[in-house]
Amino acid sequence: MNLPEALKYTKEHEWIKLENGVAVIGITDFAQGELGELVYVEVDTVGERIEKDEVFGTIEAVKTTSDLFMPVTGKIIEFNKELDENEGDNPGLINSDPYGDGWIVKIEIENSEDLEDLLDATAYQDLIE
Amino acid sequence: MKSTGLTQIHIDLGARMAEFAGYNMPISYTTIMEEHNSVRESVGVFDVSHMGEFIIKGKEALNLVQQVTSNDAATLEIGEAQYSCLPNNQGGIIDDLIVYRLSEDQCAEGEQAYMLVVNASNIEKDFNWIKAHNKFDTRLINISDQTSLLAIQGPQAVQVVQQLTEINLSAIKFYSFQKGSIAGEDNVLISATGYTGSGGLELYVRNDQVLRLWKALFEVGQAYAIRPIGLGARDTLRLEMGYCLYGNDISDTTSPLEAGLGWITKLGKDDFNGKEAILSLKEQGLSRRLVGFKINDRRVPRHDYPIIADGKEIGVVTSGTLSPSLGIPIGMGYVKWRYRKPGTNLFIQAGKKLLEAEVVKLPFYKKS
Numbered sequence: 001m002n003l004p005e006a007l008k009y010t011k012e013h014e015w016i017k018l019e020n021g022v023a024v025i026g027i028t029d030f031a032q033g034e035l036g037e038l039v040y041v042e043v044d045t046v047g048e049r050i051e052k053d054e055v056f057g058t059i060e061a062v063k064t065t066s067d068l069f070m071p072v073t074g075k076i077i078e079f080n081k082e083l084d085e086n087e088g089d090n091p092g093l094i095n096s097d098p099y100g101d102g103w104i105v106k107i108e109i110e111n112s113e114d115l116e117d118l119l120d121a122t123a124y125q126d127l128i129e
Numbered sequence: 130m131k132s133t134g135l136t137q138i139h140i141d142l143g144a145r146m147a148e149f150a151g152y153n154m155p156i157s158y159t160t161i162m163e164e165h166n167s168v169r170e171s172v173g174v175f176d177v178s179h180m181g182e183f184i185i186k187g188k189e190a191l192n193l194v195q196q197v198t199s200n201d202a203a204t205l206e207i208g209e210a211q212y213s214c215l216p217n218n219q220g221g222i223i224d225d226l227i228v229y230r231l232s233e234d235q236c237a238e239g240e241q242a243y244m245l246v247v248n249a250s251n252i253e254k255d256f257n258w259i260k261a262h263n264k265f266d267t268r269l270i271n272i273s274d275q276t277s278l279l280a281i282q283g284p285q286a287v288q289v290v291q292q293l294t295e296i297n298l299s300a301i302k303f304y305s306f307q308k309g310s311i312a313g314e315d316n317v318l319i320s321a322t323g324y325t326g327s328g329g330l331e332l333y334v335r336n337d338q339v340l341r342l343w344k345a346l347f348e349v350g351q352a353y354a355i356r357p358i359g360l361g362a363r364d365t366l367r368l369e370m371g372y373c374l375y376g377n378d379i380s381d382t383t384s385p386l387e388a389g390l391g392w393i394t395k396l397g398k399d400d401f402n403g404k405e406a407i408l409s410l411k412e413q414g415l416s417r418r419l420v421g422f423k424i425n426d427r428r429v430p431r432h433d434y435p436i437i438a439d440g441k442e443i444g445v446v447t448s449g450t451l452s453p454s455l456g457i458p459i460g461m462g463y464v465k466w467r468y469r470k471p472g473t474n475l476f477i478q479a480g481k482k483l484l485e486a487e488v489v490k491l492p493f494y495k496k497s
Contacts, residue, residue, distance in 0.1 A: 036145075036361065037160045039451045040427040058480070060429045060458075062161045062451050063361055065479070085427055 001128070002029040004099055008115055009124035012069045015099065016118065018109075025071060026103040027059070027094060030128045035061040038091040043068070043079040043105055050076065052114060056105065059091070072114035074107040133178035134277050134339040142357060149360060150249035152179040157359040164362035165453040168327050169494075172283035173358035174346055177331075178339065181252035182276045183259065184231075186242040187267025194228060194243050197259050197402055199385055201395040202243070205230035210304045210322060213393050214385055215247075215255060216403025220410055221381040222388070223258055224251040225373060227322060229306060244318075244333075246278075248375045262402065277339035279332045281346065282366075285353045286329030290319075292349040298330065312345035314338040324363065326370035326494060365450050371421050371461065371491030377432055378419060378447040378461055384410050387463065388419045389491075417444065418469040421461050421493055422477075425485040430460035430477045437476040437483065438468050446477060454494050464488070 007015040013031035017024045032038065043057035050056050050070045057068040057079075080103055082088035094102035109115070119127065130153045140146060144155035155176065157164060167173045185193055194202040200213035207230050215223040224247050231242040247255045256271050263269055281290055287298050293312040296319065301307055306320040311332060318333035334342055347355060364374065373379045373388055384407060385394045396408055424430055430449030435442045449460035460477070468475060471490045476483040 033145075036157060037162055040429070042428065055480075058428070060427070060451065062365060062453070063156075065429060065431055067480070 001125070002099070003121045003125055005121050007099065008071070008118035008120065010069065010071045010118060011127060014069060014071050016071045016115070018115070022077070023072070023074065023107050023109050024103045025105050025107060026098055027068070028124070029098045032095050032098045032102075035059070035066060036063055037061060038094050040085065041083040041091045041094070041104065043076070043084075045076050046079050046105075048076055049074070049110070059094070068104065070107075071118055072107075072109050073111065074109045076105050076107050078106040080104055131179075133176055134336045135176045135178065135343055138340070138343065139176065139357070144357070144359060150179055152249060154179060155357070155359040157361040158357050161359075161361040161365060162453045164356065164358045165365050167354070167356050168283045168325050168358055168362065168366055169454055170284070172281065172285040172289050172329070172350060172353050172355050173362075174343070174350070174355060175280040175282065175358050175363055176277075176343070177280050177363075178277040178336075179249035180278050181247040181249060181255065181271070181273040182333065183245045183247065183256060184242060184270040184272055185245065185259075185267055186236060186240060186270070187265065188239050188241075189265035190241040190243055190267045192265045193259070193263055193267050193269070194245075195398065195401060196265075197262050198226070198228060199390075199395065199401065199403070199407075200228070200393040201398045202228050202230070203398070207232050208305050208307065210306060210320060211393070212304075214379075214390060215258065216385065216394075216401070216407065217258075217381060218403055218406060220384050220403045220406030222375070222379045222383055222385060223381060224248055224255050225375055225379060225390075226255075229318070229320070232308065250376060275336055277334050277336050279334070279339065279342060279346070280323055280325075280329065281332065282323045282325040282329035282358075283327050289346065289350045289353050289355060290330055290332075293345055294319075301330075312342055314342050317342075324372060325366040326372075326492060327366070327496075365453055368448050368450050368459065368461070369452050369454055369492065369494035371493060373419070374448060383419075383463070384415070386411060387415055387417055414466075416466055417463045418466055419447065419461055419463055420469050420488045421459065421491040422475060422486040422488050423493070424458035424460065424477065425487065426458065428479050428482065428484050429458040430462075430479065430484065430486070435478040436462050436464055436486075437478055438464075438474070442478075443468055443475075452493060458484075459493050460486075
């Protein structure tokens with residue numbers, strides 16, 4: 001199971017990474033494996049402030065639908081164009097590269113202390129075993 | 130969790146496994162899309178050994194089958210099969226099943242024999258129900274734990290299996306069967322049935338034969354790019370055909386008439402369980418109907434999503450998926466009677482979002 005040490009994780013199987021003051025969010029390798037091939041990613045919350053644990057989007061796999069939850073409170077500033085149905089429309093990137101090209105949104109974190117509540121790679125590993 | 134004779138093979142192949150009806154079953158080996166397309170375009174093999182099989186054998190075997198099932202088993206010749214259901218006394222569906230009329234070479238003088246193939250999740254419920262109605266001179270035997278089932282499905286399925294037998298398989302008509310030897314395994318029940326809409330065969334064997342048969346199929350199937358298919362693609366394949374899945378689309382509280390299964394409900398035959406309740410529902414008129422719909426959105430309908438029309442909730446989704454063959458989301462669900470016609474516009478409530486939907490004629494997928 002691929003679990004980069006530098007990332008923080010949530011119980012809802014999202015990962016979050018800080019990059020120059022902006023946080024990038026995606027779903028874990030474990031999550032994409034459980035969902036199977038993804039066919040659609042819907043994020044219509046760009047520009048909105050969303051609370052921690054609230055839904056910011058939805059992903060569709062062939063078999064199941066899954067909501068996407070905010071790991072921390074913040075404002076959605078960008079949705080990955082490669083996933084957007086009006087642009088790249090390539091949700092399979094989440095399956096093939098969940099921590100890289102398959103990132104989902106970028107957010108401005110409201111309170112960086114929120115990050116301390118999240119799981120590190122070891123704690124997330126324990127959760128999925 | 131129970132295993133089939135092939136569980137270890139599925140694990141060794143790297144399948145994603147999950148519990149289904151108490152069995153450890155393969156959901157997919159690669160991706161649902163790839164597996165689905167293989168069955169539509171060439172050939173795939175399903176281990177569906179979890180399915181249940183009962184033998185009904187005796188002088189009054191037909192009477193028992195007629196008493197518990199809705200279709201008319203009296204029309205079956207030896208070597209024929211029919212789709213049917215087990216109605217309860219309220220006219221709901223205890224299970225859907227296939228009834229086979231077996232040869233009588235193992236029977237005593239004047240006896241008949243049938244095999245009933247039922248859903249894995251309902252084996253115990255069905256067996257107890259049929260047993261409770263066995264007032265006849267006949268025996269009911271549960272052979273589920275001794276029986277394995279492989280479904281070889283797809284346009285090239287018959288060609289692949291043909292290389293393993295002397296029996297002329299193309300002579301076996303849809304919903305009929307023969308017994309014979311396949312890959313040196315004796316006494317295989319070779320049935321021209323399936324749950325995919327792409328043709329093929331289902332092979333019933335003893336548990337001790339199934340691993341050898343699986344290996345033989347993959348050896349001769351190599352030239353046809355044969356692949357194992359999990360329960361994930363089994364669901365997308367059946368849904369594209371509009372076939373009901375017990376527990377999703379039909380249940381103890383849905384009538385076969387509401388589910389569009391009037392064609393296997395022979396109200397003209399003598400008394401059978403549920404006949405009165407089904408007749409009375411027919412007389413008073415149906416209030417809802419199972420329909421197929423396509424979605425004009427990228428979001429996919431799922432079991433239990435509300436169906437909306439004229440600003441009101443008028444039904445509920447029972448099955449939904451992205452259709453791998455059509456590339457659009459499709460689903461089935463019960464709607465109030467007046468919303469049942471193809472062309473009717475509906476909405477499906479997906480969380481906060483309303484998805485545009487249109488009732489369409491089943492099946493969704495038609496062979497090109």
